Amino acid sequence: MLKFENVTKTFDRNFKAVDSVSFEIEEGELLVIIGPSGSGKSTTMKMINKVIPHTSGKISINGKDINSYNVSDLRRNIGYVIQQIGLFPHYTIEKNIAIVPQLKGWTKQETKARVYELLEMVGLDPEIYAGRYPKELSGGQQQRIGIARALSANPDIILMDEPFSALDPITRGQLQEELITLHQKLKKTIVFVTHDMDEALKMGDRIAIMKDGHLLQIDTPEKLLHEPAHGFVEEFIGRHRIIQNPGLMPVxxxxxxxxxxxxxxxxxxxxxxxxxxxxxxxxxxxxxxxxxxxxxxxxxxxxxxxxxxxxxxxxxxxxxxxxxxxxxxxxxxxxxxxxxxxxxxxxxxxxxxxxxxxxxxxxxxxxxxxxxxxxxxx
The missing domain is CATH 3.10.580.10 (CBS-domain)
Structure with missing residues (x-):
């Protein structure tokens, strides 16, 4: 469904943040992209919705080159969740979630029904939270609103850039579980960037490991743990995980x-x-x-x-x-x-x-x- 073919991103002075990367993401798959700082993981994800345009190569969605899309239309059809959440503080929660449906010309009735449906889906009572403002919510609740907003226009693809990294461990764990449940229910294609290997192993259908702009390995968590294809992959995952990590035991x-x-x-x-x-x-x-x-x-x-x-x-x-x-x-x-x-x-x-x-x-x-x-x- 989502395909990268020899994609490169070059910044000033010929610095290649992403260097000739090729991979495919299947429809309904949750792919986690992980790597150290400066590895190119966020740049790779942001090229999908052209927040950062790629320099060369081809990115396509269902066989259609993203360069053939109007940028606004492309972004309205791709959900986007970031670490800082980015809610508009002067908008109510209902208005924050309703932004994209309104831009796409949905009626007021359709939009309100969708907002209430999504609030219930992320575990927030719409009668209580729809009229509140972001400052009245906890960090975990705000991030739930960020996820709801990304789902608002029912996009096929959702991009998530380290969405839970600023949260406390309890809230982070619960949101990870809720996202896994939502993914199993909705079957959306999700590209999830993180720097936390435990989070990647827990959430990803497959995991793509990057370093210095290169894609070193893309595989299932099980295969990464048992068959690391590169010395850096083994080092980054951690030898104790590759041998056997009791912490990964299913609850x-x-x-x-x-x-x-x-x-x-x-x-x-x-x-x-x-x-x-x-x-x-x-x-x-x-x-x-x-x-x-x-x-x-x-x-x-x-x-x-x-x-x-x-x-x-x-x-x-x-x-x-x-x-x-x-x-x-x-x-x-x-x-x-x-x-x-x-x-x-x-x-x-x-x-x-x-x-x-x-x-x-x-x-x-x-x-x-x-x-x-x-x-x-x-």
Whole structure:
């Protein structure tokens, strides 16, 4: 769908930021471009929507040379998400998302419906957030708006230039998971630039590694880990990852499926009985479809026993939580930010599928490191 043929970008004094790069991106693929500073990764991505025009070679979309497009039309049909987000501070969230649809001549009704649909898609209630301004949102919420804006006119291609690098680890991990889920659902072609190898390995269908304007290798994460084609690729990925990195272990290999859930309408007395029978310290609250709603601790339940009629009255948000596509490293990062000693794991529909506890995480990681040491001395 998206094709580079011997593409070069030359700046002043004949400096080649990108030197004769060729590759193809399949429709619906999430390609991550990674490399050190000055490798040409952002320049390569920005040439796709002509933010930076290429000097020579050919870039085509569905067989059509991008030079044959009107620049404005080209950019309106390619979503673009950047690290700084770039929301207009004097526009409401609704107006920020509506910019491209309005430029493309959508009606007010079509535009508003699309804005509300996208807000719900990125996990923000449109009734609450549509009328707010960027300064009233957290960094993570603003980045969600940036993603929604990129999707606003339903483009086939989305460019993302280090969109999560300025966020804290918890927010960054959650947005990575949400983007993976959105990609699986929408099947958009995404070109994602990052300098974080863990992020690249987690998110990419394929990963392109660049250095000094050259494309050194483009492969699946698995092939990069096991068959690095260049000394720099091996060095950049990290030898410990290439051997075996326990942090990349799927969280589904760690979680416990023995979880105790209840409906939010459960009485506190029955809640205490359920906790005692299961010998746990927390009650996971889910709806009838097993969608995660929140958590109730045994301590709070006992403390408020005479003051409440249902457990929902003292339920707290189930945060942080992990998607089933997460890794052990994600769990390690998030475990430091939970007071419950456990993290719920959900599927893409937010249905609860298990829990990761400190004990299960430490046990799994210890086992992996032991296996690595055994292999080393065989």
């Amino acid at each position: 589904t290999d760690i979680l416990s499926e023995s979880i105790v859930t209840s409906l939010p309408t459960l009485s506190p007395e029955r809640g205490i009985t359920l906790i005692r029978k299961s010998k746990t310290t927390n009650l996971i609250i889910a709806d009838e479809d097993k969608k995660l709603l929140g958590i109730v601790s045994a301590y709070d339940l006992i403390k408020k026993l005479d003051d409440i009629k249902t457990v929902s009255e003292i339920m707290t948000k189930a945060e942080p939580y992990l998607f089933d596509s997460a890794t052990a490293k994600d769990a390690i990062v998030m475990m430091d930010h939970t007071s419950m000693g456990m993290i719920p794991v959900v599927d893409r529909n937010h249905k609860i599928i298990g829990l990761v506890t400190r004990g299960s995480l430490l046990s799994a990681m210890s086992s992996q490191w032991t296996e690595m040491e055994d292999d080393q001395y065989e």
